[in-house]
Amino acid sequence: MMAIVLITGATAGFGEACAKKFAENGYNLIITGRRQERLSQLQQELEKQYEIKVLPLSFDVRDEQAVSSILGGIPEEWKAVDILINNAGLALGLSTIDESALSDWDTMLDTNVKGLLYVSRVVMPWLKARSKGHIINLGSTAAKAVYAKGAVYCASKAAVDSISQGMRIDLLPYHIKVTAIHPGAAETEFSMVRFKGDSSQADNVYKGIKALSAEDVADTIYYCASLPAHVCINDLVITCTQQANAYYTYRE
Template identity: 65%
Template sequence: MTNSKIILVTGATAGFGKAIALQFAASGWDVIITGRRQRRLEALASEMEAAYGIRVLPLTFDVRDRQSVKAQLEALPEDWQAIDVLVNNAGLALGRDTFDQADMDDWETMIDTNIKGLLYVSRGVLPYFEKRGKGHIINIGSTAAKDVYPMGNVYCATKSAVEAISKAQRIDLLSKKIKVTAIHPGAAQTEFSIVRFKGDQAESDKVYEGYHALEAKDIADIAFYVANLPEHVCINDLVVTCTAQANAFFTHKEV
C-alpha cells in the first residue's frame, strides 16, 4: 500500500493532460493516465516512474466508449481506488466552419468527447469518492464556454455544457463533500489547433502568430494549485488567458 495521493487524468497523451500528469508526478502523486494512444501512454508512464519514483497506471480507452469507461474504472485494482482528484481533460475542437457548412460528424465527435466522455468518467470515479467521503473533480473547459465566437458553434456549445455540468455537479455533490472546479483556458499553444484544423500546420500556426499564448504548463500549475488548497476551500470557476487575450473575441497581436 502507498500513502501517496492519487490523481486520474483523462486525455493524458498530450497537451494539458500530459502537463498536468507530469506536474503532479513531480510532486510525488501517483498518477492514473488515460487516453486512446497506448504507446504514448506507456511511454509517459515509464518516463514519470523513472523520473519521479512514483506509481503510474496507464488505462487505454476512448472516453466516448461508455462501456469501456465503465468496465475499466470498475476494475481498478484496490490500491488504486483511493483517488483524490479527477481531471476531466479529454476534449477537442474539430473544424472551424459556419453552422450551415460544418461537418456533422465533427459535431458528433465533439459532443461525444467533450460532454458524454466527461459524464461517463465522472460517474465512473464517483463511487470511489463517495466511499472515502471526499474528492475533487477538475473539469477543463474553455473561454468558449463564456463567449460564443464565429465558426465556433458546436465546440462553444460543448464547452458551455461543461460549465453547466460543473455547476450541477457542485450542487448535487455538495453533501458528499466533493469539490468541483472548472478551469477555462483561452488560447493555448498545444496540439489543439492541429487537431481542429485536421493536421494543417500552416492554419494552426496562424492562430498563435504575433503573441505569446498560454502553454500547457501554465494550466498544469493552476490545476496543481487548486487541487492542493485546504479541504474547506474550493475554487469553483477560473477563466485563464494569456496577457495578450481579453476573452474569446479579443487578442492583441504584434504584427
Template identity: 60%
Template structure:
C-alpha cells in the same frame, strides 16, 4: 501514503503536463488515453523521472462500455482516487454553421460532454464512499462567450460549464470539490487537431503574441488542488495577457 490523481487525455498537452506536475509532487497517477504507445511512453517517463506508481488505462472516453470496464476493474490499491481531471476533449473544424460537418459535431459532443459524464460517473463511487475528492473539468473561454464558427464546440464547452455547476450542487453532501478551468488560446496539439493536421492554419492561431502553455494550466490545477480542505475555487477563466476573451486579442 501518496495521493492519487486520475487524468484523462494524458498523452499530450494539458493532460501530460498535469501528470508531470503532480508526479513531481509524489502523486501516483492513473493516466488515460486512446493512443496506447504514447500513453505507455508517458507512464514510463513518469515512473523514471519521479519514482511514482503509474497506471495507464487505454480507452476512448466516447466509449461508455470501455470507460466503465476500465475504471471498474482497477484494483483496490488504486481506488483511493483523490483528484479527477476531466481533460480529454477536442475541437474539430472551424466552419460556419451551415457548412460544419455533422461527424465533427458528433465527435465533439461525444468526447467533450458524454465522455466527461461517463468518466465522472465511473469514478465518483470511489470518492463518495470516502466523502473526499476533487473533480476538475476542463472547459474553455468558449464556455463564456460564443465566437464565429465555434457553433458546436462552444455549445459543448457551455455544457461543461453547466455540468460543473450542477456537480458542485449535487456533490456538496459528499464533501467533493468541483473546479472548472476555462483556458483561452494555448499552444498545444489543440489547433493541430482542430484543423486536422494543417500545420499552417494551426501556427497562424498563435502568431503575434505569446499564448498559454500546457505547464501554465498544470500549475493552476495544482494550485487549486492543494488549497486547504475548506477552500474551493469553483470557476476560473485563464487567458494569456494578450487575450481578453474568446474573441479579442492584441497581436
C-alpha cells in the same frame, strides 16, 4: 498508497503537463488516453524520474462500455482517487453551423460532454464512499463567449460549465470539490487537431501573441488542487495577457 490523481487525455497537451506536475509533487497517477504507446512512454518516464506508481489505461472516453469495464475494473487500491481531472476534449473544424461536418459535431459532443460524464459516473461513487475528493473539469473561454464558426464547440464547453455547476450542487453533501478551469489560447496540439493536421492554419491561431503553454495551465490546476480542504476555486478563467476573452486578442 500515496494520493492518486486520475487524468484523462494524458498523452499530450494539458493532460500530459498535469501528469508531470502532479508526479513531480509525489502523486501516483492513473493516466488515460487512446494512444497506448504514448501512455507507456509517459509511464516509464515518470516512474523512473519521480519514483511514483503510474497506472496507464488505454480507452476512448466516448465508449461508455470501455470506460465502465476498463476504468471501473481497476484494482481496489487504485480506486482511492483523490483528484479527477477531466481533461480529454477537442475541437474539430472551424465552419459556419450550416456548413459544418456532422461527424465533427458528434465527435466533439461525444468527447467533450458525454465522455466527461461517463468517466465521472465511474469515479464519483469512489469519492462519495470516502466523503472527499476533487473533480476538475477542463472547459474553455469558449464556454463564456461564443464566436463565429465555433457554435458546437462553444456549446460543448458551455455544457461542461453547466455540468460543473450541477456537480458542485449534487456532491455538496459529500465534501467533494468541483472546479471548472477555462483556458484561452494555449499552444498545444489543440489547433493541429482542430484543423486536421493543417499546420499553416494552426500556426495562425497563435501568430502575434505569446499564448499560454500547457505547463501554465497545469500549474494553475495544481494550485487549485493544493489548497486547504475547506477552500474550493469553483470557476477560473485563464488567458494570456494579450487575450481578453474567446474573441478579443491583441496581436503584435
